[in-house]
Amino acid sequence: MALGEFDLIRKYFTRPTQAARTAVLGIGDDCALLQPTPGLQWAVSCDMLVEGRHFLATVPPERLGHKALAVNLSDLAACGAKPVAFTLALALPRVDEAFLAGFARGMFALADAQHIELVGGDTTAGPLNLCITVFGEVPPGQALRRDGARAGDALWVSHAIGGGIGDARLALEVFRGQVGLGADDFEAVRRAMEWPQPRVALGLGLRGLASAAIDLSDGLVGDLGHVLRRSGVGASIQVDTLPLSPVLARQSRALQLECALAGGDDYELLFSAPPSAEAGVLAAAAAAGVAVRRIGRIEAAAGLRLLDAAGAELALAVQGFDHFSG
């Protein structure tokens, strides 16, 4: 007999000893009850992941569990919010215990690392679909927003030490059969795609330093566009300063630019900060254990200009990834 829904919830998503105990009342009632920290605001974000759109059927369940939570934590990071708790809704075509065990292992490993708790959710039969909603806390007025970029600010992007942006897109191109890579190179970029690291510590460190921030989920150009529109400014990017991993740096220049500028799935922070904040930004990154790179600047003139090393404008057609038209 197949495991029923309630047994399934108990077996994989109820934890005998809570690694973090933030909820007054957790899984098993109609609602979870949480006690907000007095004076703080709540940051809420929600991402839905669909097979074939946000992950491939080839992803190991453990990495998928990690990624489903990571992409949500990345939104909290982009707001400078401290993660507190999350809910998980899961539609599964069938009860697949190997999948559930791996998924739960990957998800809870990241939850434990961030000291946050699964406080509720839903499971149902249906085409594979993962929906996580995360909650974080931030002092009033200190959240990093998209609308605060000002002309003259420097434009920064985070990246793994020794890594860069665009690797997830490069991995996708390999899966699509458009690019060939050696086994080690493929594993490196596949890991970037399947095991993104939310920049939570950096987001917290950028409070009071960054004038605007967003996380890179749909590609640098598209995501930067949101910041520019909401802030009423433009920007220029020095494309030769884009941080690239050794693997991507060995690809053609056209592929480098496509992956780094329009890649998607990077889950790095793109942020602006006044020039006076540079030392603070570098210190925040060092404290968070990640690298940051200054890649351009915010300008008063609307639009985005991509510049080569000589300062000449490149004519590139890059678009933000769009889940319906992309």
Next chain:
Amino acid sequence: MALGEFDLIRKYFTRPTQAARTAVLGIGDDCALLQPTPGLQWAVSCDMLVEGRHFLATVPPERLGHKALAVNLSDLAACGAKPVAFTLALALPRVDEAFLAGFARGMFALADAQHIELVGGDTTAGPLNLCITVFGEVPPGQALRRDGARAGDALWVSHAIGGGIGDARLALEVFRGQVGLGADDFEAVRRAMEWPQPRVALGLGLRGLASAAIDLSDGLVGDLGHVLRRSGVGASIQVDTLPLSPVLARQSRALQLECALAGGDDYELLFSAPPSAEAGVLAAAAAAGVAVRRIGRIEAAAGLRLLDAAGAELALAVQGFDHFSG
């Protein structure tokens, strides 16, 4: 050209003038920011709806938009929490503007009636899937829980004035071709299935009166089982006291009991309260504009006993609906 994801979000889910303005920062940033009311706890619940499981392809989009939010608000009602805000994640096979317009209309009509705000979410391409997470507030210690039922308490169920429980299941049996109904009767029970009314006002009114509460989503027997297990008690139900609509009351006794006891999708409140609270319960229901019916009592002996009018125990095999084994 098809509407892109961002245009779609703007067109249907951004409202020019917010009917309720609870969010410090709403849709359009990485996170929504909410300011909790000092001293209150947050109640959080999350439900995912999948076509063919939780609704049929025949449901009018406006009713689906209503129902997706209603089933989540029902969880807040069962906790006695006051709704504040919600997020929506939506996977759609294609951009269908007629569907989106109707869905948004039904969802926002209920949101406006409850004075709550859509504060964020996600849209993506994929098999139709709706995931809503709701947030409410409740004073510490006043949430209605599942674990507070005590032997001697009366067992109550809410229902629409002039209606009852089990109609949604009866409608499902008609859709399945198992039962035939006249057009008016079918529309009445179909409305119960597609347009459930979350008992938010009743849930608030039951604070301090009910010893335990749950909302009826999977069927009375199954949902009551959660309360009994968590409270460490048993119960008896006088089946002849179950509130039935005129339509269900005209069906066979076997179908009546199947629909009322194991129906699912009722979204009424099932709650226990000490006998001394009876006048208060009736007053709370009257103030909320709904009916309540005393259907049995909580007992020390474990298990559930179904009794006929003479007090004899019925031998019925009814199970709670389970999304995987049901």
